[in-house]
Amino acid sequence: MTATRVLILGGKAGIIRKASALGFEIVHIQKPSAFDPAVVEHCAQLLLVDYQDVPTVTALVRALHEQRPFVRVFTQTEAAQVVAGHLTEALGLPGNGARTTRLLHDKPALRALLNERGIGPVPTVVGPTHDELRDFVKTHGGAVLKPTMGSGSLGVRMITSPDETDAAWAWRQEFGLGTFMAEQRLIGDELSVETFSAGGRHTVVAVTGKETGGGAVELGHVVPAPLTDRDRAAVHAMVLDLLDAVGLVDGPAHTELILTADGPRVVESHSRRGGDRINELVRLVHGVDLEEATYRLAQGGDPLPTPATRGAAAIRFLVAEPGVVTSVAGAADAESAPGVVDVDVQVGQGDTVHELRWSEDRCGYVVARAEDAATAVRLAAEAAARITITTEPATGGAEAARATLGDLLEEVDEVLDPFAAATTTPAAATRTR
Template sequence: MTKRALILVEGHRGLGLPYVKTAQRLGLHPITLSADPTQYDYLLAEGIEAIRIDTDNLDALIHECARVSATYAISGITGFSGADDSACVTAAELCRHFDLPGPNPASIERCCDKFTQRELLAKAGVQIPAYRLAWNATDVERAASEIGLPVVLKPAVGSGSSGVQLCRNFDELDEHTAYLFGGKHIWRSLPRILVEEFVQGPQYGAEIMGNEVVGIAPADFGPPPHFVFHGVSFPAPLTDEEHKRIADLSLICLRALDLGWGPTNVEFRWTTRGPVVIEVNPRIPGTPTPQLVQLAYGIDLVAEHIKLIIGEEWDLRRRHSHTVAARFLVPDRDGILETINGDRAATVEGIVEVKLYAEPMRPIVRKGDYRDPIGHVIAVSPSFAQTETILQDAVDLIDWSIKPFPTASE
C-alpha cells in the first residue's frame, strides 16, 4: 500500500515539530519543502525528509510535488507563516492545483495584505483602527497628522510584529519611517507602510477552526514602543455577553474576508466602544498557543487542522476546562546571556513546562518582535488567579543574567 504524505511548505521554529510529530502519529509521512531546510533544527534531529527548493517558485513546487507523488500518495499540503505568510498562500495554491482540501488562495492573500484586509473589514462595517496607506515618508507624516499621534507603523505585509512600532511623537515617527524605508527592514513585497490609530484597551485573541470559535485568550504586551507578547492565557475572564460579542464579531470578520476554512486568529482590543479588530491572521498562532488550547480544553488544534487538510473528520468538542497561562521570558537589555537555568522553576506544583530557547553565552540582540523571547513557562490550575500566582513563583526561580557586550577598549 502506498504511504500517505503530508507536504509542508517551509517549516516553523515553534510549530514545525508538533506538525511533523502529529502527522507521523496520524500515519502520515511528513515532507518539508524549504528554500533552506538547515534553518529548522528539528528536521535533522528527527530525521524528517526535507527537500531544498525555491518555495517562491510555484511551478517548481508543482513539479516537485508531482515527483513526490510517484512514490507517495499526497494526502494534504499546508504551509507555515514566515516573514510575510507567503507559504500559506503558496500551499493553498498547491492544494487547488492538485485538487486537495484547502482554503481559497485568493482569500488568504487578501487577508495577508493588511491594507486590503482593512478595506474589506471596513466595508463590512467592522470596527477597526483609523488607517492610511503610505508609500513614502511624506505619506507617513501626512497620515499621522490626519489620524493624530500616537500612531502605529507596520509593514503592509508581514507577521510576528516584525517592523511594527508605536510612534508617540514626530521624532519617533521619522526615525521608524527611516528604518522601514531605509533598507534595514527586509521586505518580501513592495515597501508600503500602514499607519494606524493606536487603539488602547485589553488585548484578546480568538482562536477559530473553520467557523467555530474554539477559545478566546487575553494577551499581555511588554513596554512600548514595541508589541512583544509577554503572556497569554485561556480562557479569557469575560462575561457571557462580552464573549458573545467577540465570537460574533470574529465570524463577521471571516465572512468579510471569505475565510472559514481551517484555522484563523482574530486579534482585538476591548475599548470604550467595544471590541475593535486589530488584525485577522489566517493560521494557527505560534507556540505555545496550540499547547495552551489543548491544556485548557483538550482540543488538539494541530491534529484537527491536519485532519481537515487530509479530508478526515475533525472533532472540536471540549474534553475538560482548565485555566492555563504562559509567561514569556523577554530580555530587558542586549548583551551576552551568561546563565539561564529553569530547573527549580520546573519543580513548582502546577507548572506544566519550562522551555528555554537560548543557551548560555549566546548574544542577545532584541528586535522588538517575535524573536525576542528566550523561553516560556506554562502553568495550569482551576482558577485564573491561582495560575498567575504559580507562574510568578516559577518565573522568580529562573536564574538568568545578561552581561553587557564588551566595549572596543576591552
C-alpha cells in the same frame, strides 16, 4: 491499503510527527536551512527545497502530484501560507485557496476588506509620506507603523503622539521598512481568537488574553481570556464575520483583536494556529490540539473534538538585558514552582540577547496551569521571575542594534512576499518586503 498521501510545507519535527501518527504518507518540503534530521523517520519523501521559491516548488509539486496525487496540501508555518494556498488551487484540492491565504497575509488587503464590509473599521494609510504620516497621527492621536506583511511583531513601531512621528520615520528608514502602512493606535485589552473551520463552518475554540507591557512584542498569554459574556459574544461575532468575509474554508485561524471602548477591532488574522505555544495552552485547557485537527481534515468526517474547558493555562516569556549571556540560573527552581508544567530557557552562556525587536528576541518561556486565568497568569509570572539571565554589554552592540528588516529575515531565511521574490532578486525582495 495505500496510505493517504499529503504534502506538508515547512514545520518542525514535532508537527510532522503528529501527521505521521495519523498514518499519512507524508511528502515534506523544507528549506535546507531548516532541515532537522529528526523529521526523516516521519516522511515517505523529504525534499530540501526553498518552498518560498514559487516557480520551482510549483513545478516540483505538479510533477509529484501527477505521479501520485495528493489529497491535501498542509502547512502550519506562516511563511508558507500563501504558497500552500497557491498550490491547493493549482492542484484543484480542497482547502483554502490563493485568495483567502493572500487576504490573511496581506495586511492592507485585509483591512480594506474589513473596512468595506463594516467589520470593525480602523483608519489606515498605506505607504504615507513623512508629512502624511504626521497628519495621520495628529488626526487619530497615535498610530501603529508596520510592514504590510509579516508576523511576530516584526517591524512594528508604536507612535503614541505627534511628537514621536519624526523619530519613528527616521527609525523606519534606518530599519529598511520600505513597504509599510500605518493604522490608528487602538487602546484596550489585547486578545486572540483561536478558531477551527471545516467545510466553511467555523468553531471558536478559545479566546486568548495577551500581555505586551505597552510595547509591540507579546510577553505573555492566558487561556481563557477573562471576558464578560457581552464582550465574548461581540468578539466571537466579529471573528466569524471576518472568516466568512475572507472565505476561509478549512483549518485553524488565529485572529488578533483589541477590545476598545467602542467594541472589538481586528488587528490581523492568519490561516494557521497561533504561535507562542498558544496551541499548547488551548490543548491544556480545552482538550483540542489544533495542529492534529488540521491533519485530520484529510481523513474526512469531523476533525475537531468538542472543546471542554478545564481551568486555565498561561505562558510568560523570558526577557533579559541586551548583551552577551554570562550566566543563567533558576531554571530548576522554576520547574518546581506551583502549577508549572513547562520551562524552556532558550539562551545559554555566550549567546547574544538583542533588544526586544520581535518575538524571536525573547529568551524562553514558562507555562503554568491553575483553576482560573488570574491565578495561572500569577503562577507563570512568579515562576519566570525565579530565572535570572545575566548579560554583559556586547562588543559591537551598536552595530547589532542597527540590524535591518532584511538582516532579520535573512537570519530566519524568509521573505515576506514569495510571489514578489519570484519576479525580483531575493535580496531585493528581502529588503523591501
